[in-house]
Amino acid sequence: MKIGVITFPGSLDDVDACRAVTLAGGEPVALWHGDADLRGVDAVILPGGFSYGDYLRCGAIARFAPVMDEVVAAAGGGMPVLGICNGFQILCESHLLPGALIRNDHRTFICRDQVLQIDNASTAWTSAYEVGQHITVPLKNGEGGFVADAGTIAMLEGEGRVVARYVGANPNGSLNAIAGIANERGNVVGLMPHPEHAVEDLCGPGTDGLAFFTSALAALAASA
């Protein structure tokens, strides 16, 4: 199964995401922001980083990259799409996911290993986890505070679309300690923490992040 990873100007974690796909047993395919072409991939990852230098708003300019029209269309057709950190911000700016990410309430960049609770294990990217499971993956962001109006938060909670939640002290002021959400169909997931940095024992806090990628491969195999 081919999982594409898009590189925008300023992406940082595209190579790590490709490596995570490989370690999960998939075939990573490098995609370029300027090409309106998904090169026949079965799923797409929007990696972390600072696309377009975070100018204007995080993800605001990346949203209009030629490749994003293809991503929006493919997501509408049910293709699994995962946005990590800056990728999450791009998905919100693209209206593939509701809400927005704003500057951390404590105003400082945060970089630490973070415990998360998986609250939805039925999305394309979390099916290999169990509801309530605690995992530890790195969290590193300056603008990771998830916000939305009260009606949207109630909808996300009511429909079980909160995918992961921060455990312990809220690291960035996200409403309801939300670390990740899914679209209605569950094929599009946005996540502020970085599972692609927790896929090998040699680096990072362990391998708790790997199941995001094996989940997608399993979802693709099941639908093939």
Add this chain to the structure above:
Amino acid sequence: MARVIVDVMPKPEILDPQGKAVHGALPRLGLTGVTDVRQGKRFELEIAAIDDDTIAEVHRIAETLLSNPVIEDYTVRVDG
């Protein structure tokens, strides 16, 4: 040529950490009378000829690119 100003501000109910940081620095300047600061963005768009269509276009630019309606409000005005 004319200039159109688009001001973008965080919505009142949205936390503005940058404004808070600026507000927090004011006492260090000896200024204590300011009760709150909110930080926004100002865009200056140079436009060849202004008419209803171009103003409508500026509104479209403001709500799709210059601001994110989830967290920000904008205003449009012609300069001068």
